[in-house]
Amino acid sequence: MKSATTASATAPGDVTSFSLGLALPLGVVFAIFFVLPLAQLFYLSLHNDTAATVWGLGQYIKFLSDPFSLAVLGSTLLLGAEVTLACLVLGYPIAWLYQRSGSRVQTLIIMIVLLPLLTSVVVRTFAWIVILGRQGIINSVLQSLGLIGTPLRMIYTQGGLIAALAQVQMPLMVLPLITAIGRIDPNLADASASLGAGSWRTFVKVMLPLSMPGIIAGCTLTYAAAITAFITQSLIGGGQMLFMPMYLYQQASTLQNWPFAAAISIIFLFAVLAIVALFSMLGRRARGYGDAR
Amino acid sequence: MSGRQRNWEALSFQIAMTAIAVLALILIVSPSLVVVIVSFTSGFSLKFPPPGYSTRWYVELWNAWQLQFAARNSVVVAMWSTALSIVLGVAAALAISRSKALTAKLLDSLFMSPLVLPALAFGLAALMFFSLIGLPISLLTLVIGHTIVCVPYVVRNTVAALTQLEPTLLESSAILGASRLYTFRRIVLPLIRPGIISGAFIAFMSSFDNVPVSLFLRDAATDMLPIRMWQDLEGKLDVTIAALSSVLIIGTVALMAIMERTTGLSKRLTG
Numbered sequence: 144m145k146s147a148t149t150a151s152a153t154a155p156g157d158v159t160s161f162s163l164g165l166a167l168p169l170g171v172v173f174a175i176f177f178v179l180p181l182a183q184l185f186y187l188s189l190h191n192d193t194a195a196t197v198w199g200l201g202q203y204i205k206f207l208s209d210p211f212s213l214a215v216l217g218s219t220l221l222l223g224a225e226v227t228l229a230c231l232v233l234g235y236p237i238a239w240l241y242q243r244s245g246s247r248v249q250t251l252i253i254m255i256v257l258l259p260l261l262t263s264v265v266v267r268t269f270a271w272i273v274i275l276g277r278q279g280i281i282n283s284v285l286q287s288l289g290l291i292g293t294p295l296r297m298i299y300t301q302g303g304l305i306a307a308l309a310q311v312q313m314p315l316m317v318l319p320l321i322t323a324i325g326r327i328d329p330n331l332a333d334a335s336a337s338l339g340a341g342s343w344r345t346f347v348k349v350m351l352p353l354s355m356p357g358i359i360a361g362c363t364l365t366y367a368a369a370i371t372a373f374i375t376q377s378l379i380g381g382g383q384m385l386f387m388p389m390y391l392y393q394q395a396s397t398l399q400n401w402p403f404a405a406a407i408s409i410i411f412l413f414a415v416l417a418i419v420a421l422f423s424m425l426g427r428r429a430r431g432y433g434d435a436r
Numbered sequence: 437m438s439g440r441q442r443n444w445e446a447l448s449f450q451i452a453m454t455a456i457a458v459l460a461l462i463l464i465v466s467p468s469l470v471v472v473i474v475s476f477t478s479g480f481s482l483k484f485p486p487p488g489y490s491t492r493w494y495v496e497l498w499n500a501w502q503l504q505f506a507a508r509n510s511v512v513v514a515m516w517s518t519a520l521s522i523v524l525g526v527a528a529a530l531a532i533s534r535s536k537a538l539t540a541k542l543l544d545s546l547f548m549s550p551l552v553l554p555a556l557a558f559g560l561a562a563l564m565f566f567s568l569i570g571l572p573i574s575l576l577t578l579v580i581g582h583t584i585v586c587v588p589y590v591v592r593n594t595v596a597a598l599t600q601l602e603p604t605l606l607e608s609s610a611i612l613g614a615s616r617l618y619t620f621r622r623i624v625l626p627l628i629r630p631g632i633i634s635g636a637f638i639a640f641m642s643s644f645d646n647v648p649v650s651l652f653l654r655d656a657a658t659d660m661l662p663i664r665m666w667q668d669l670e671g672k673l674d675v676t677i678a679a680l681s682s683v684l685i686i687g688t689v690a691l692m693a694i695m696e697r698t699t700g701l702s703k704r705l706t707g
Contacts, residue, residue, distance in 0.1 A: 270467030342449035
């Protein structure tokens with residue numbers, strides 16, 4: 144009797160799978176320290192006062208009717224799109240080169256791509272301060288060539304921020320692309336060529352559509368990372384540009400306005416989720432396209 | 437004629453793609469190189485190229501007790517978070533990787549969700565939660581917060597290793613009379629160990645580098661290195677940070693080389 148129950152709990156005679164109960168400890172930790180805090184965050188955002196006694200949608204109305212807050216949200220989402228596009232344009236050729244290189248070069252490329260992923264984000268951002276600064280590498284090169292008289296202001300500009308964020312987030316784009324391009328049957332490109340299509344045409348008509356799952360995955364990761372990149376945004380963007388993470392941090396830490404900060408978090412969270420959902424919807428369509436080949 | 441046109445067309449494509457790729461790779465590497473070079477400056481500014489070379493900023497770093505204090509905290513928190521992530525994450529990965537049950541799929545999404553959600557929102561939520569249940573912020577709360585955001589890396593890499601494991605190996609072991617625990621110790625664990633190690637490595641690095649959770653869960657007594665560096669940089673552009681940065685860059689490169697040798701990290705992340 145006893146042995147029968149134990150057997151049925153772990154699927155009789157099946158030695159190839161493990162009991163679901165092994166997920167229990169992590170499940171409990173997640174329930175207490177992840178799900179509960181987020182639920183509390185949501186609960187708090189539904190209160191109109193800082194003491195959290197009066198229920199209401201006041202915080203959301205305050206955010207959504209405030210042109211300043213909406214502008215912060217808008218510029219954050221736009222920044223993500225610009226960075227993602229830059230990463231895609233620069234990252235795709237890296238993945239392409241990786242797939243046609245020998246294994247030594249492949250290891251080198253992957254190490255170069257991984258390096259920024261694993262070095263501290265503060266260090267990476269700091270590097271851009273050195274590059275973009277008044278006495279930085281770009282200004283000294285331009286000045287020594289006599290192209291400019293006074294140093295250009297590049298730090299604290301939108302362009303500088305996009306360049307820095309693109310470099311910081313590039314690995315997240317390149318890794319899924321390498322995987323996706325590696326899965327494409329090389330015969331397809333040959334078939335396209337023998338049917339008379341040139342390299343550019345084959346690239347646009349065959350390679351790009353077939354690597355779409357990788358593009359979507361890369362874009363999702365890059366986008367989500369770029370809009371939440373607190374350190375890079377604050378150090379390279381400076382005080383002039385305000386984005387959602389800093390806005391949220393200011394409201395929570397400096398102003399101690401927790402219900403409003405909670406509402407900002409929830410709005411930000413849903414904006415991110417909406418974009419991830421949009422990307423994964425596009426991904427499903429792309430996969431359907433890939434299967435139909 | 438058309439053959440030559442075809443060749444030129446193919447060549448232009450290859451040149452364009454290779455040129456962008458090389459440019460992008462240079463773009464990825466150069467910031468790290470620039471930092472390492474600038475850290476050896478003899479001057480007081482982040483001027484590039486440096487006016488002269490010296491190791492004075494490394495001597496300065498040797499005396500920067502605030503940064504060292506923060507670095508020690510970061511290492512302690514990263515080690516505990518990684519250890520917890522391994523114990524909890526590997527067990528969870530075993531449970532969900534070979535199960536077809538809906539519960540397993542839902543748990544998988546739950547355990548992966550910290551990777552997608554804005555971590556800053558979780559940082560704030562965790563701070564409010566700990567203050568609600570009356571747990572003062574300390575290294576313990578930092579370890580808990582970091583574990584939540586780091587455990588997905590261990591789960592994901594372990595699940596990936598488990599899916600490549602041949603089920604027949606487990607069956608053979610059972611037929612030959614091995615207990616499940618023995619099979620786990622002698623068959624499963626050795627085969628998935630590289631996956632666990634590379635997941636743990638990424639978890640450690642991301643805890644050590646974590647900003648969004650530490651931002652809310654640390655205070656002066658539990659200062660964390662990335663936050664300390666960020667606050668230093670907000671105030672002044674100190675060359676000591678350049679010395680510290682190049683120490684971190686060189687340390688990362690060394691760790692990466694070791695990981696590549698022992699677990700084939702690069703193949704694991706692109707497989």
